[in-house]
Amino acid sequence: MRILHTSDWHLGRSFHRVGMLEHQATYVDHLLDVVASERVDLVVVAGDIYDRALPHVDAVRLADETLARLAASRARVVITSGNHDSAQRLGFGSRLIDAAGIHLRTDASSVGTPIVVDDEHGPVAVHGIPYLDPQALHEPWGLAARTHEAALAEAMRRVRADLAARPTRSVVLAHAFVAGGLPSDSERDISVGGVSVVTSALFDDISYTALGHLHGRATLGETLRYSGSPLAYSFSEAGHTKGGWLVDLGRDGVTGTTFIEAPVPRRLSVLTGDLEALLTDPRLASAEVHWVQATLTDEVRPDRPMERLRARFPHALVLSFAPAGTPAPSVVAAPRGRSDHQISLDFVEELRGSPASDDESALLLRACDACADDPDVDMLVTAANGSG
Structure with a gap:
C-alpha cells in the first residue's frame, strides 16, 4: 500500500x-x-x-x-x-x-x-x-x-x-x-x-x-x-x-x-542590516522576488524605511528595528509635571536616537490635543515647560 x-x-x-x-x-x-x-x-x-x-x-x-x-x-x-x-x-x-x-x-x-x-x-x-x-x-x-x-x-x-x-x-x-x-x-x-x-x-x-x-x-x-x-x-x-x-x-x-x-509559490527571505546595505548589496538580488522580513540595524531610524525597502524588495511584509550596539530601552516612569506632548517627544528620541523635527513636534502636539478632554490644559503645560 x-x-x-x-x-x-x-x-x-x-x-x-x-x-x-x-x-x-x-x-x-x-x-x-x-x-x-x-x-x-x-x-x-x-x-x-x-x-x-x-x-x-x-x-x-x-x-x-x-x-x-x-x-x-x-x-x-x-x-x-x-x-x-x-x-x-x-x-x-x-x-x-x-x-x-x-x-x-x-x-x-x-x-x-x-x-x-x-x-x-x-x-x-x-x-x-x-x-x-x-x-x-x-x-x-x-x-x-x-x-x-x-x-x-x-x-x-x-x-x-x-x-x-x-x-x-x-x-x-x-x-x-x-x-x-x-x-x-x-x-x-x-x-x-x-x-x-x-x-x-x-x-x-x-x-x-x-x-x-x-x-x-x-x-x-x-x-x-x-x-x-x-x-x-x-x-x-x-x-x-x-x-x-x-x-x-x-x-x-x-x-x-x-x-x-511541494511547489513553492514565493520563497521567504529574512534580512538584517542597515538600510543602505540592504538596498545595495548585490548578494541579495534573489530576495527581490521573495517575501521579505527585514530588521534594520541603523543607529538612527531611517526616513520612510518600508517605502524605500519596497523599492528594491516589492514583497517586503515585515519591518523591525534593532540598532547595532544600542542596549534595549529601559522602562522609566514619566516624571511628574511633564506634558503629554513632551513625553511623546521623549519617546520619539528614545526610540529613534534623534529628536523629532519641528514638523513632527507640531504633529505630535495636535495628536495630544485631539486626545485630551481639555486641549488648553496640555497647551498651557507645554508652554510653561518652554516647548511647543
Whole structure:
C-alpha cells in the first residue's frame, strides 16, 4: 500500500495579510498530480484542514473542490480535524461522504473504530484521531488528568483494544505536539496548564503514525513522522522544505519513505542590516522576488524605511528595528509635571536616537490635543515647560 501523508493545509489563511488561497489551490493541484503519478492508494490528512473554525466561503469552496477531486481519484482518503477546525462543521455529512471513499473523522466518540483498507497483503486498520481537547474529554472519558498526554493515552488505549481484536497492520493519524518535533511561530498554542507535549512512546508498535500540528517536517522515528504544512505560514519557516511523505507499507510494515516536495509559490527571505546595505548589496538580488522580513540595524531610524525597502524588495511584509550596539530601552516612569506632548517627544528620541523635527513636534502636539478632554490644559503645560 502506498500512502501519502499530509497535514495542516490551513485553507483560508493569509500570510501577513496577503491572501494564500491561490497558492493553496496550486498545492491541491500538486497533491492530485502526486496521487496519480505515484499511484497512491491512501491519502491521510492529519488535521487543520481550515485555518479557523468558521472558514471563509472561498476556503470552503476550495475544500469542497478538493474532496470531490480526491473522491474521483484512485485513492481512499482519511481526514481528521485539528485544533483550528470546527469538528462539527468539518465532520458534517461524514456518514454520507464515507460512501465516496472520503472518511472524515472529527468526533472523539469514533476513536477506536478504524477505516479498513485492503491491499494485496490483507487489511490495514486506519485509525483517525481528531484533535482532542483534554478539558472537554476529562469527564466523558474519565481522564486521570486534564492533559494532552492523558487524552491521547486514552485514545491510543482504544486504538490498541481494536487492534488486539484484529491483528493487522495499522495506520494512526494524530494531531498533537509530540516530543521531538520543533514548533514554529505559525502554530496556535495548545498547552493546558503550560503543558502541551506528549511522549512519542504512545505510538509504539503502530505500523505508521501520521502526525499533524507542527508545521515543519520531522522524523521522530522510521514509523513516526510530521509532514509539516504544505506552505510556509510564518518567517520562522524560511528554512523549511515543504511537502508530504510518501510511505510504502508492505506485508510486515513500512518498507520505504520518500519526501515529495511541494511547489513553492514565493520563497521567504529574512534580512538584517542597515538600510543602505540592504538596498545595495548585490548578494541579495534573489530576495527581490521573495517575501521579505527585514530588521534594520541603523543607529538612527531611517526616513520612510518600508517605502524605500519596497523599492528594491516589492514583497517586503515585515519591518523591525534593532540598532547595532544600542542596549534595549529601559522602562522609566514619566516624571511628574511633564506634558503629554513632551513625553511623546521623549519617546520619539528614545526610540529613534534623534529628536523629532519641528514638523513632527507640531504633529505630535495636535495628536495630544485631539486626545485630551481639555486641549488648553496640555497647551498651557507645554508652554510653561518652554516647548511647543
